[in-house]
Amino acid sequence: MEYKITVRDFLALGLGLAFISVGIDHFNSPCWYEPIVPSILPNPTFWVLASGFFEALFGLLLIIPRTRAWASVGMAWMLVVLYWANFNMWYNDIPLSGKTYDDIWHVRRLVIQIVLILGVTWIGQVTPFKGREKLHDSLDIFQGRITSSGFQTGDRIVVGAWNSSPFGTFTDIMWAKPDGTRVLIAPTQEIADYVTAMYSFDEVILEDIVSREEGRSLSVKCKSMDLQFSWKKGFAIPFKRSLLFIATVELFFARLIFSTRTYGLTRNNRQEWYAIDRVSNLSYASANIDGEDIGEMTPMNQPCKFGFSEAPKKPASCEVRTHIL
Incomplete structure (x- = not known):
């Protein structure tokens, strides 16, 4: 059976490669990410590397059609959890590379996070109803x-x-x-x-x-x-x-x-x-x-x-x- 390439495939490829790149960067430059790790979590380096691993993993799985649906669910959850660090940066006005950002920047960052979550779930076709919910009746x-x-x-x-x-x-x-x-x-x-x-x-x-x-x-x-x-x-x-x-x-x-x-x-x-x-x-x-x-x-x-x-x-x-x- 011939496989037809769709818009979802192109977006999955682009977004997947982007997440793989960001995940690798967590390993190359962990010090850049460590300041925004919530202080309640011990060993910031561990959490930076762990998040980088899952970003790269889900990015790879998102590209593969057979694993895309599961990857999109995992990536959506990951984006929800990782926003904790972004919110920590916003709430505590934490600088990155010596620079702090105003509220408008952080609002835009939140919007981007929401768009990413909606985007990956759309790519994996887990967001829309597929006809009707199984429990509909x-x-x-x-x-x-x-x-x-x-x-x-x-x-x-x-x-x-x-x-x-x-x-x-x-x-x-x-x-x-x-x-x-x-x-x-x-x-x-x-x-x-x-x-x-x-x-x-x-x-x-x-x-x-x-x-x-x-x-x-x-x-x-x-x-x-x-x-x-x-x-x-x-x-x-x-x-x-x-x-x-x-x-x-x-x-x-x-x-x-x-x-x-x-x-x-x-x-x-x-x-x-x-x-x-x-x-x-x-x-x-x-x-x-x-x-x-x-x-x-x-x-x-x-x-x-x-x-x-x-x-x-x-x-x-x-x-x-x-x-x-």
Whole structure:
């Protein structure tokens, strides 16, 4: 059977050779890399040489089609782990060859790391769904939008507006009061039972909830609340990711950048994955609770403690696909 050379083959060759070169350089010039090894690790030279070995090894395996998929997974994990050294350099302002770098440089370096991780997983074809996840028929899948904001009174509100779910189209509201009381507002008892089995609440309110999304705005109304949100264009993640990727690589960067989690266990020990398709910062939020205005939007400075993950500290609206097993 004739083998057709693809774009992935060319990229695998180029990236593989680059990693082999960098790996060899770790052996030729270990002193250059040693300053950024986190101080908690003993014997920096060992870790520099070890990272160089794996960079060269995974680079070689990435070039070979038969080992490419495994190499891309290993390389993605390696890039996640190795960023610890880069972050250490950033956080502690460590100079290399006597030169320090500003925050913009380090942000660019982080972006490069993310692009590399996405690139190697794309090359190995482990990032996109291959048709459907193997567990697809066992998953409860919710597709819609999660919008969250804090307010001047200390109230924190998280709205899930679901276009598609096992319960059809519906909206629910999670509300953390200033005193820490956690309230769920749900449209039906069935939905309330489902949500409270997975998340922690001190009070449950059943009310009809009407939500309407127009452009980049969302209005949510029920007997207890009148909510209005608007958001900026934000940025999209233009491809699907496997649940494994979401639970590992994406989880790491979600915690690092947004202080959130994209994977975890629910209260009733079910696995849950958040596949974020677009992240947008809010430009406006208002809330009336029982007829009283609770002030302007603020960051989510205190945790809500509904479940294993918290909403982003900065008020945001995210297009999301939630998978529950």
